[in-house]
Amino acid sequence: MxxxxxxxxxxxxxxxxxxxxxxxxxxxxxxxxxxxxxxxxxxxxxxxxxxxxxxxxxxxxxxxxxxxxxxxxxxxxxxxxxxxxxxxxxxxxxxxxxxxxxxxxxxxxxxxxxxxxxxxxxxxxxERRTSEPAGSQLPDFEVLMSYLPDNQREVVTLLKVEGLSLEEVARVTASTVGSVKQKAHRAYKRLREVLTQEQAAGNTASGESA
Amino acid sequence: MNCSDLDFLLHRAAGVDTLPAGAGAHVRTCRRCQALVAALNQGAPLPSVPGEPVPAIEDRLLHNLKPAHALPPKKFFFAAFLLIFVVLMALGIAHLGAFAWAELNLMRRIMICASLGASAALLAYSMVQQMFPGSRRIVSPALLPVGAFVFLTLMLAALFEVGHSGHFIRDGMPCFEAGIPYAVPAAILFWLILRRGAMLSPRVTGVICGALAGLIGVSVLEVHCSNFDLRHILVWHLGVGVAGALAGLAIGSVGELMVRRRSA
Structure with missing residues (x-):
């Protein structure tokens, strides 16, 4: 390496x-x-x-x-x-x-x-892709982010894609670490709901096709 | 450990194995959290930048590249802002006279000095951070001026009572007019320093700068004016600070608009 x-x-x-x-x-x-x-x-x-x-x-x-x-x-x-x-x-x-x-x-x-x-x-x-690619069980990251408001999407992207720390994201967004934590927390909560709905929809679809 | 607790750990999790033991155990048993961790860690692929922009950027930036000396340390600017604040306040007090100071008891003197000093220090600190992109913030810069004025309002309300002044406007306007002249030169001096940095948000910087400049007028009036009616103090003394912040907001907004048009 x-x-x-x-x-x-x-x-x-x-x-x-x-x-x-x-x-x-x-x-x-x-x-x-x-x-x-x-x-x-x-x-x-x-x-x-x-x-x-x-x-x-x-x-x-x-x-x-x-x-x-x-x-x-x-x-x-x-x-x-x-x-x-x-x-x-x-x-x-x-x-x-x-x-x-x-x-x-x-x-x-x-x-x-x-x-x-x-x-x-x-x-x-x-148009941006709105459903997951065939064969994938998870929605595309970009699609997942589209469910979030701009400020939460920005925080999650900086944390999970750009790999910055909480402290660094706070510096980038001119806010406090506490505020970044709160936005990330809300974003994860929303994403969990979205993923649950997606899974439920997927199960229903597979049940119908069976 | 539950799903909600896990959220606070997720920001640094690169996978289930990197989570603390308790959190990892939760993720292995919770399908919702498994899906979330997996979805977040797939990330977004790094796009290839097409051939054209990077060489073009290099050409533009490297053509006639000259050294750029780093700005002095932040504490230098912090000291400069506070020095301007203190000098202009001293000039104002020397010019108008310290009639209120003689009538204030020790407790009121300490409380007024401490609250005005703390507000000024926080605003000066925030103004320095505005000059340097990517600075650490202890308070949101947009909320700080509002917070400072709310704090001062509460502090003054605790120290003074509503009295019966004869003519609210006729007695108040001279105070307001006396405070403004100290805010204007301060704002100009602050701006001369601020422009050495990179103000990413002229609107927010304008509000902070205006608030700090206005606070000089407030400080001068608190030491000068012996009218201790709470309504008079809040409207005509603190009003100088609020007017400064609003003027800063207006000037900053115009500045932001100009920057945006220039880059369009």
Whole structure:
């Protein structure tokens, strides 16, 4: 197994979600940020290449097209670049980064809402999948998240997909740890209800087909 | 251990085996929790970022890349905000006179100083956190100004009683007008410092900044004005702080709108 520091940047791009935080340790990310502040292009490149996939997934969770997500990703990196002097060496990098990206996402969402109020949709976008894929007993993660309100979905996504801790999620969402715990608790309660209903519906369907 | 208890552990569970012993045993016997843990841990796949954006981002960011010096420590800004608060308050008191201070008993003096000082410190702390994205919060920044004013209202209500002042508006307006001039320069100075950071939410920052600036006016009036009618204090003294917060909200909202239009 490769150690994180032995991976090339291209290899790092292939690393999947839950592993991405492990690809670079907190310390390595902090070192890269400090070098980025000192105008080291290699450090900046490494950060962009390594963190873009996770940021892209985070930003694309509320948009309907890939182009929009790409635009948001570019905007997020521009804002990160402009705000790079506000990163304090020694502080965790991911909460700082996601806090900026979160505002880009919120701004993008509000912008789309404004445009949607004024415009009539010119084309029908493909609908998101609303049922689980064939052969799977569990609903798709994305489908499951669609049952939650925005603030709860955001917390669960940051915790379970981006792999941040409660403390880090609180930093990203500019709230307290207690508030994050409460949102996660409510989300789990709701998801448990949804899963129970899905299981009941599945049992009924299989009973009828039998 | 029941389903509800488990919720508080789920945020860090990567699978049944990673849960504490009691929780793991519960999940193995509870189908609802099994489904939930499995559903949450499937996660979402990391999408491949198409070829175009990443090189384009690199080009834009790395072109003419210059060093960006990290901001000084947070305590530096915290001290700066409090220094501005204290200096402007002292100037105000020196200018208007400390007529109320002479008439207040020791208990009232301590309670007023402590409550105003604590509110100012919390608002200054929150303002510093607004400059640095991803900062730790001990209180929700959006709720803090509201909480501070509710706390001050309760504190003043406990210290003063409703009296019979002759003309509520005629006596009150001069106080309000005397307090505002100290809030305005404070707000400008705060903003000059704040703009060095990255204000992600200008609206919330505006409210906090306005509230802290307004609190300078409140502090000056509490030491200056010897009208101890509770209604007068709440409306015309504390009103300076509320007006500051509302002005900050309005300016912050305009700022947020401008930022959004610029990035559109």
């Amino acid at each position: 490769h150690r994180a520091s032995e991976l090339s940047n291209d290899e790092r791009m292939e690393i999947t979600g839950a592993q991405h935080a492990a690809a670079y340790s907190q310390q390595e990310l902090q070192d890269f940020m400090v070098r980025y502040q000192a105008a080291d292009p290699d450090a900046a490149r490494a950060l962009i290449r390594n963190l873009s996939p996770a940021l892209f997934r985070f930003l694309s969770s509320q948009v309907s097209t890939r182009n929009e997500a790409e635009d948001l990703l570019q905007e997020a990196w521009l804002r990160i670049h402009k705000a790079r002097h506000t990163y304090r060496p020694g502080e965790p990098v991911l909460p700082w980064l996601y806090a900026i990206a979160r505002h880009v996402r919120v701004d993008g969402y509000r912008r789309r809402q404004r445009i949607a109020q004024r415009e009539v949709a010119a084309e029908v976008l493909p």
